[in-house]
Amino acid sequence: MGALSDLRTLALFAYWDLLRMRRRTMFVAMRVVWFALQVTLFALALSAMVRFRGYVSQGLDYYHFYLLGVYASILFSISTSNAYEVAEEFEEGIIEYHLSLPVKRRILTLGRAIGGGLAGFIFTLPMFGIVLALIGGATPWAVAASLAAALAFSIGVVGLVLSIVLSVKSGDATDVLFGVLDAMIVRLSTIFYPAVVLSKVAPYYYAAVSNPVSHFVDLLRTFFFFEEYRVLAVSDPAIMASYLLGFVAGLVSAAVYVVERKLEGGGWR
Amino acid sequence: MLAVSAAVKIVDFVKKFGDTVAVDGLNLEIYEGEIFGLLGPNGSGKSTTLLTIATVYKPTSGDIYVFGRSVTREGDEVRKYVGIAFQEPKAMWVDTLYELLLWHARVVGYSSAEAKSAVRDAMERLNLWEHRGKQFYQLSGGTRKKLEIAKVLIQRPRLAIFDEPTAQVDVITKHALWDVIRELRQEGSTVIVATNDMFEAERICERLAIMYRGRLGALGTVRELKDRIPGGDVVEIGYEGSREEVERAVSRLPSVGRYVLEDNRLIAYLNRGEEKAAEIVSLLTSAGVKVKRIMVQEPTLDDVFFYFTGARLREENQDVALNRGATPWAR
Numbered sequence: 400m401g402a403l404s405d406l407r408t409l410a411l412f413a414y415w416d417l418l419r420m421r422r423r424t425m426f427v428a429m430r431v432v433w434f435a436l437q438v439t440l441f442a443l444a445l446s447a448m449v450r451f452r453g454y455v456s457q458g459l460d461y462y463h464f465y466l467l468g469v470y471a472s473i474l475f476s477i478s479t480s481n482a483y484e485v486a487e488e489f490e491e492g493i494i495e496y497h498l499s500l501p502v503k504r505r506i507l508t509l510g511r512a513i514g515g516g517l518a519g520f521i522f523t524l525p526m527f528g529i530v531l532a533l534i535g536g537a538t539p540w541a542v543a544a545s546l547a548a549a550l551a552f553s554i555g556v557v558g559l560v561l562s563i564v565l566s567v568k569s570g571d572a573t574d575v576l577f578g579v580l581d582a583m584i585v586r587l588s589t590i591f592y593p594a595v596v597l598s599k600v601a602p603y604y605y606a607a608v609s610n611p612v613s614h615f616v617d618l619l620r621t622f623f624f625f626e627e628y629r630v631l632a633v634s635d636p637a638i639m640a641s642y643l644l645g646f647v648a649g650l651v652s653a654a655v656y657v658v659e660r661k662l663e664g665g666g667w668r
Numbered sequence: 669m670l671a672v673s674a675a676v677k678i679v680d681f682v683k684k685f686g687d688t689v690a691v692d693g694l695n696l697e698i699y700e701g702e703i704f705g706l707l708g709p710n711g712s713g714k715s716t717t718l719l720t721i722a723t724v725y726k727p728t729s730g731d732i733y734v735f736g737r738s739v740t741r742e743g744d745e746v747r748k749y750v751g752i753a754f755q756e757p758k759a760m761w762v763d764t765l766y767e768l769l770l771w772h773a774r775v776v777g778y779s780s781a782e783a784k785s786a787v788r789d790a791m792e793r794l795n796l797w798e799h800r801g802k803q804f805y806q807l808s809g810g811t812r813k814k815l816e817i818a819k820v821l822i823q824r825p826r827l828a829i830f831d832e833p834t835a836q837v838d839v840i841t842k843h844a845l846w847d848v849i850r851e852l853r854q855e856g857s858t859v860i861v862a863t864n865d866m867f868e869a870e871r872i873c874e875r876l877a878i879m880y881r882g883r884l885g886a887l888g889t890v891r892e893l894k895d896r897i898p899g900g901d902v903v904e905i906g907y908e909g910s911r912e913e914v915e916r917a918v919s920r921l922p923s924v925g926r927y928v929l930e931d932n933r934l935i936a937y938l939n940r941g942e943e944k945a946a947e948i949v950s951l952l953t954s955a956g957v958k959v960k961r962i963m964v965q966e967p968t969l970d971d972v973f974f975y976f977t978g979a980r981l982r983e984e985n986q987d988v989a990l991n992r993g994a995t996p997w998a999r
Contacts, residue, residue: 411771418767418771487760492754492756493760495719496754498722499722499751499754500747501748501749501751501775501776501823502747502775504744
């Protein structure tokens with residue numbers, strides 16, 4: 400198993416997740432409806448109520464801030480929904496099948512993380528396109544950088560999903576855990592509120608600034624509106640990018656550890 | 669590295685799931701190039717053993733060596749040699765047969781073009797080609813089972829494992845699957861077949877292990893296991909002559925453990941009946957008894973199975989009664 404062979408196998412495991420995207424079309428359709436409502440009704444209504452007095456120089460309003468927040472939120476949500484797919488795969492014995500294949504466990508895990516991340520990323524591409532259209536005038540550099548960040552973020556979230564689902568090995572626990580995680584992580588972040596606003600409630604603020612979702616969404620904002628949103632972001636762009644990379648590397652490594660050291664077939668509850 | 673003749677060497681293997689002991693100190697050696705049968709009642713630890721050989725489970729203690737590689741320390745290397753057809757077919761409802769097998773072929777090392785050809789060959793061989801576009805949920809139980817066999821047929825691993833391969837399949841398919849198993853062996857694979865079907869074990873396996881409650885109950889060739897049943901063969905001789913002369917002749921044969929005389933028939937229970945029958949006939953003839961017909965019946969593998977597992981049931985649990993009469997091997 401040389402490096403080239405490993406790379407080929409990794410691509411095949413990523414392809415496994417892409418092949419099964421059609422399983423999730425209903426779920427994604429529901430999220431698209433939610434997204435449409437958010438960027439039309441709610442985004443417009445909220446931006447009519449919220450003003451960034453004293454923070455932003457000119458020409459920007461809460462609407463643009465909110466648009467990228469909604470996109471980050473939906474990417475997180477669709478990436479975490481991979482948990483239910485992995486749980487179902489375990490129940491159907493697919494994980495046992497994968498464990499029996501002539502493949503290094505590390506490659507298997509990396510492939511599944513990348514495949515799951517890619518699937519989430521592709522699902523949200525149309526919504527990203529809508530956000531771009533609504534923002535207007537984005538530079539190619541901003542588009543390319545934000546797409547790369549979105550893909551990395553999605554892979555990191557799937558790494559988290561694999562680590563947790565394959566550790567708890569329970570369909571019920573997966574439902575509860577990811578229902579709570581989805582709700583808590585999005586709310587304890589800067590997806591809908593800037594860090595400077597959250598600073599009035601210390602626990603909320605510290606939760607948000609340590610939340611990788613905050614770093615991801617604020618990084619997206621600085622890609623598109625560097626000068627305007629720099630003062631609202633949780634941190635410096637370089638730090639946010641490093642934080643995002645650390646998040647991805649850490650969680651994918653955790654998934655590799657779980658699969659290589661802990662995981663075996665059977666025992667699913 | 670172990671001797672090359674050992675395809676699989678199981679050493680003090682223990683597997684626990686919580687408080688449940690699935691396999692309890694199993695020691696076993698499977699030779700390279702043989703078709704090895706693993707028999708045992710449900711819950712005897714067959715599947716657990718096979719899944720541990722395939723590195724899907726990890727041993728609680730002990731180890732298993734596949735072509736000299738340890739499943740606990742060299743799992744990546746072990747998996748290069750092993751292909752397994754699971755007892756329960758593994759696929760998601762949305763998968764189509766062709767898509768799934770094509771992916772499998774690529775993962776086990778075929779190039780894109782080779783994979784298409786190998787998948788088509790395997791599917792045609794197992795009469796799956798007409799189902800290639802169907803999704804998994806649309807398939808019958810037997811067709812789903814063939815999917816698992818097709819995976820191994822495509823992979824052609826050095827160690828092929830079949831966990832109850834012919835459960836739920838019709839007679840024609842069963843024979844086709846046996847041909848596949850024999851073909852793999854002829855091509856150089858070592859094959860392990862877990863089964864509850866005694867006829868299947870007898871038809872295709874060269875050596876057998878009978879597992880019971882996670883332990884090894886018996887091990888040997890089919891012939892050896894049959895011979896191990898005391899008085900397992902039945903020799904029936906129809907005669908004309910004095911009953912006393914027959915009794916006298918038979919009593920001179922210590923190898924005849926138990927016999928019955930009824931309706932001018934001698935029914936003797938002994939081992940190696942095919943060899944002893946001639947000796948009995950010779951004694952009867954010299955005693956002036958006219959022999960009219962001879963029938964030798966050896967124990968079936970069912971008898972072997974009941975003897976090694978049923979006898980233990982009686983030893984360990986007096987409440988469990990066998991449905992085989994006074995002796996488990998009597999017919």
